[in-house]
Amino acid sequence: MSDAGAAPPPGGGAAPDFDPALPWRRARSVALRPEPFGALVYHFGNRKLSFLKSKTLVAVVEALAEHPSAAAALVACGVPAASRPAYVKALADLARSQMIEVRTSLPPTSRTLEAGPCRQADQPEEP
Numbered sequence: 001m002s003d004a005g006a007a008p009p010p011g012g013g014a015a016p017d018f019d020p021a022l023p024w025r026r027a028r029s030v031a032l033r034p035e036p037f038g039a040l041v042y043h044f045g046n047r048k049l050s051f052l053k054s055k056t057l058v059a060v061v062e063a064l065a066e067h068p069s070a071a072a073a074l075v076a077c078g079v080p081a082a083s084r085p086a087y088v089k090a091l092a093d094l095a096r097s098q099m100i101e102v103r104t105s106l107p108p109t110s111r112t113l114e115a116g117p118c119r120q121a122d123q124p125e126e127p
Helices: 055-066 070-076 081-096
Strands: 024-026 030-035 038-043 047-050 100-102
Touching: 024 055, 030 055, 038 055, 047 055, 055 070, 055 081, 070 081, 081 100
Parallel strands: none
Antiparallel strands: 024 100, 030 038, 038 047
């Protein structure tokens, strides 16, 4: 059975493919609740609940709006190059579930890439 004729997700067209070179942000209708294991992520529009099982991934999601691209947020959060493909996959999953969205506005200019919530994260861990 194919999903080719399936209806698009609620709220508009199909979710965009995740491109780490694009600017992203946490979706406006999404809330993060910090937990000892990472965070709960809840989308108030589609009522999806996700678990982020890495404090570093939480820091990356929180930092997306502060950086010119998702790739830049991964670098700023200290995610090692060898671990980045796993984080890109996790971010792509969040994009598919509409937890993060492409950002159309410019990031704040008052911070440098070294600053921000990423520096508060523990050592990078697998997502």
